[in-house]
Structures are given as C-alpha cells and as structure tokens.
Amino acid sequence: MELYFATSNKNKFSEALELFRKNGSVQIKQLKFKHNEIRSDSLEEIALEAVEKAYRKIKKPVFVEDSGLFIESLNNFPGTYSAWVYKKIGNRGILNILKSRNRTAVFRCCIAYANGNKRKVFFGECSGKIALRERGKKGFGYDPIFIPAGKKKTFAQSKELKKALSHRYKAIIALKSYIFNKK
Ligand code: IMP
Numbered sequence: 001m002e003l004y005f006a007t008s009n010k011n012k013f014s015e016a017l018e019l020f021r022k023n024g025s026v027q028i029k030q031l032k033f034k035h036n037e038i039r040s041d042s043l044e045e046i047a048l049e050a051v052e053k054a055y056r057k058i059k060k061p062v063f064v065e066d067s068g069l070f071i072e073s074l075n076n077f078p079g080t081y082s083a084w085v086y087k088k089i090g091n092r093g094i095l096n097i098l099k100s101r102n103r104t105a106v107f108r109c110c111i112a113y114a115n116g117n118k119r120k121v122f123f124g125e126c127s128g129k130i131a132l133r134e135r136g137k138k139g140f141g142y143d144p145i146f147i148p149a150g151k152k153k154t155f156a157q158s159k160e161l162k163k164a165l166s167h168r169y170k171a172i173i174a175l176k177s178y179i180f181n182k183k
Helices: 010-021 043-058 079-098 159-165 167-181
Strands: 002-006 027-031 062-071 104-115 118-130 146-148
Touching: 002 010, 002 043, 010 027, 010 062, 010 159, 010 167, 027 043, 043 062, 043 104, 043 118, 062 079, 062 167, 079 118, 104 167, 118 167, 159 167
Parallel strands: 002 027, 002 062
Antiparallel strands: 062 104, 104 118, 118 146
16 A cells, blocks of 8 residues: 655654554655645644645545644643744744743644545644753754653654654554554
C-alpha cells in the first residue's frame, strides 16, 4: 500500500518515514503540499480541512498532520499558531515572553487520514516544560527549548528522547496501528 503524507515540512516527513520504514507493506511517500491553512484553535479542525484538500488533489490514501506547542501560563499560546509565531519570534522570543512565568507546556499533534469516504483522526501529546535557554542542535522548531516531563535534556539534545516520547510519534503509532489492523 502507498500512503501519502501531505506536508512541505521535511522534518515532519523524515520522522514519519522512520516509523513506517520498519514495515515493508506500507510505503510512505511525501506529497509536497502547500495550502492556506484555516484559522482555528482546534488542531483537529485544521487537519481535517487540510486532508480534504490533499485527498481531492491525489485521490489516494493520504494523511496530514497539524501540531503545536501549548504553554499553560500563556493561555496555550502559541498553540495552533506555532508555525507563524516560530517564524516571527523564534525560540528566543518565547524565552523572552516567559521570563519568570510558569514553564509547563505540552506539544500536541493531530493526524487526519483520508481514503475514499473514510476520515479518521489520531492524536498524540507530550507534556513537559520550557527550558531556561536553547539547548541542542537536533530536530527542528521548538525542540531546543522543550524538555519532556521527567527528563533533563531537550528534544534537540536527544533524538532517542524525541522518538520515544514525542506527540508526533504517538499520533503516528496510532495511525500505524489503524492502517495495519484494518486489513
Ligand atoms: P504546523 O503543524 O505545520 O502548523 O506547524 C506547527 C509548528 O509547531 C512547527 O512549524 C514548529 O514550529 C512547531 N512544532 C510542531 N511539532 C514540533 C516538534 O516536534 N518539534 C518542534 N517544534 C514543533
């Protein structure tokens, strides 16, 4: 089976590819996909709207992913606006805003899958906190400032930590289990 991941983010694609690679019966392919994302506070709404467009374009099994960083003391900012906020102010901007505020945060991910008339959503989340400064060079986006709960390293310092605990890996595992069990 060929399964398309509609994304223009090469980091997201390589994380998904790594998880699916272990099973030869599903081939993951990237559908380079740029579109105007709707504005919403709901990852699910955004992902479902995007997968509709992607499916219309390709008419083959396809999934999209929408994710974000939700910081509790900032009323869940940047949340579904994470990509835009990252582009505008980056990790330093987030660190400046936080200063002495509570640093509890959660990464959330929603995957929306479409095939024929079927639509399915899968979720993953990872709780943690925002580091005091940027640490590490691996990963992307907010990885250098996110420390998963109970750990000392940021996601950007440890690929292993990210793989075991990240919001995206959890959602992809849920998608994978659906894909393999429905056959
Ligand atoms: P979107 O899902 O493409 O709207 O973008 C979500 C944004 O959240 C990304 O551009 C990153 O800035 C951030 N983000 C999402 N997942 C991760 C992650 O695994 N690590 C670091 N930043 C992430």
